[in-house]
Amino acid sequence: MPLDISPACPERPDFVAEVSGVDLSRPIAPSVAAEIEAGMDRFAVLVFRDQRLDDDRQLEFSRHFGPLEQATGDIAQGDQRRLRMELNDISNLDKDNAILARDDRRRLFALGNLLWHSDSSFKATPAKYSLLSARIIPDRGGNTEFADMRAAWDTLDADTQALVRDMVCDHSQVFSRAVLGMTDFTAEERRKWAPVPQRLVRRHAGSGRLSLFLSSHAGTIHGWPVPEALALLRDLTEHATQRERVHAHEWRANDLVMWDNRATMHRARRYPADQVRDMRRTTVADSAPTLQQAA
Numbered sequence: 278m279p280l281d282i283s284p285a286c287p288e289r290p291d292f293v294a295e296v297s298g299v300d301l302s303r304p305i306a307p308s309v310a311a312e313i314e315a316g317m318d319r320f321a322v323l324v325f326r327d328q329r330l331d332d333d334r335q336l337e338f339s340r341h342f343g344p345l346e347q348a349t350g351d352i353a354q355g356d357q358r359r360l361r362m363e364l365n366d367i368s369n370l371d372k373d374n375a376i377l378a379r380d381d382r383r384r385l386f387a388l389g390n391l392l393w394h395s396d397s398s399f400k401a402t403p404a405k406y407s408l409l410s411a412r413i414i415p416d417r418g419g420n421t422e423f424a425d426m427r428a429a430w431d432t433l434d435a436d437t438q439a440l441v442r443d444m445v446c447d448h449s450q451v452f453s454r455a456v457l458g459m460t461d462f463t464a465e466e467r468r469k470w471a472p473v474p475q476r477l478v479r480r481h482a483g484s485g486r487l488s489l490f491l492s493s494h495a496g497t498i499h500g501w502p503v504p505e506a507l508a509l510l511r512d513l514t515e516h517a518t519q520r521e522r523v524h525a526h527e528w529r530a531n532d533l534v535m536w537d538n539r540a541t542m543h544r545a546r547r548y549p550a551d552q553v554r555d556m557r558r559t560t561v562a563d564s565a566p567t568l569q570q571a572a
């Protein structure tokens with residue numbers, strides 16, 4: 278069966294597509310990877326159903342799209358980790374596959390995913406693609422929502438476009454967790470997650486489209502007083518995440534969803550705390566810090 282990439286959401290025909298005719302549990306040809314990459318340039322979120330992946334297969338597929346990030350943004354490091362460093366652990370499990378206690382610091386930290394964000398915007402070179410594989414899902418809740426940040430830019434009024442066009446924000450995981458009242462970071466964590474600058478408006482290398490590069494990790498705008506900066510970032514985020522620019526993905530086990538962090542934000546939705554949700558993310562690094570990319 279030939280590869281097919283078709284819009285998944287009639288209201289947003291250039292945003293989310295479903296990919297069929299490919300079995301990711303087997304090696305794919307470079308030409309197929311190139312078709313998928315072209316699909317990512319046209320859309321920004323691709324959904325692959327019924328893909329029974331193990332970690333090795335997920336890694337092998339992901340590497341077609343560039344060098345992978347290490348999961349240095351996860352709070353569990355060293356012998357606390359359940360997964361190897363090329364996989365972000367997007368679960369509520371400890372390394373023995375037991376559900377984390379309600380007040381476990383690792384679980385609380387992971388609740389940062391409930392806030393709108395772009396993956397690794399807190400790293401000097403942020404993420405290009407994220408590939409999230411659903412191994413075990415809860416029986417309700419736990420959707421992932423995606424916001425189209427190209428549409429967010431396109432629909433901004435001209436005055437606001439001019440205001441934000443050259444803005445630079447600082448991003449840190451410490452900023453996003455502060456939004457949730459989590460402030461108990463060690464000196465080492467603060468050093469590791471020191472703020473990094475990112476352009477607020479960026480041009481997508483594959484499509485040429487501009488987008489708003491927002492994220493809950495953004496905590497300042499260079500040259501602006503902090504309260505005014507946070508109020509503007511909140512206002513832009515509200516604009517970007519209006520229902521008409523958002524798609525909710527309802528997970529089935531063995532879905533793989535791939536999104537472009539340069540053109541989208543996403544967030545997790547709540548699910549029952551006593552149910553297992555085992556998702557694993559591979560992350561393709563972007564080419565350079567956003568300030569070094571063409572504006």
Ligand code: OGA
Pocket residue numbers: 367390396407409419420421422543544545546556558
């Ligand atoms: C992620 C993420 C959202 C979710 O994997 O980067 O934010 O629904 N996931 O788990």
Ligand code: MN
Pocket residue numbers: 390394395396543
């Ligand atoms: Mn994320």
